[in-house]
Amino acid sequence: MSVLVVGSIALDTVKTPLEEHADLLGGSASYAAVGASFFSPVNLVGIVGNDFPGEHLEFLRARKIDLTGLQQVEGKTFRWSGEYMWDLNTRETRSVELNVFEHFTPTLPGAYTGAQIVLLANIAPKLQSHVLDQMNRPLFTIADTMDLWINIAREDLEALIKRVDMLILNDGEARQFTGETSLIKAGHKIRAMGPRFVAIKKGEHGCLLFGEGEFFSCAAYPLEDIHDPTGAGDTFAGGLAGHLAAGLANGGGGIDFARLRQAVVYGSVLASYNVEAFSLERLRSIKTHDIDARYQAFRALSQFEAIG
């Protein structure tokens, strides 16, 4: 039961008020694939240039991520640079160099087309739809997006979300997409546009999950030290997708709201680790028992007694 992850693979330069690091492993698919790999095998589709460091490929392989679908072509890898403000939440993009990403067409190796769980990490919605065109009846499809596509490719995005089971986006994007100030109204409005489930991420304030007549508000695990929030959303989506795949592999059955609730919590646990260091460094060092321990701590924190 592998998860198919398609998205960007990047070399990032990230500046926070206290630190700056250049040429880090990044990209929506890198975070998502590594996040998912803690729970299930992963097939990765993306593109890099011939400048992409071999050590990153080794790291991905060591996480048991299948790279048959990774295209390595002549040219430079996609580069992105961002700067965080003092709240470590507000971010400005400083530069984007598309490089080989400009002509990326995600092409699935035959063995990937039967994947049951598909995570369309952040790339142009037209490319995300192109992936779905190649799939052979997946059980559950998830799409992530960003403000850029809401601005420049709204029609493509609207067409895509009619075809996916779940859309994941952040609070600002949900408001931008729907024109609603209330996130609850925004969640319902997006569901009415197609996806059965919607997750709205609120950074350090957690996430909201919407389903058919069902709603779940998940806090974020409270952290004292956040070093780099880049990729938190992608790691969340990857962890969620991986956890769903593991559930199917272990117990079969379909994907219902209860399963998604649990997957959202596991996704949040993984995202909480990811932000503790730059790039994917923290995900490199954690083990399954760390995830389980934080899940239990998170659970204990989230329970409360009724008064009276």
Ligand code: AMP
């Ligand atoms: P997030 O912090 O979840 O918004 O994701 C950050 C990652 O998205 C970084 O590692 C970037 O390399 C990647 N990224 C930035 N802009 C784009 C874009 N236009 N398309 C795909 N990935 C992007």
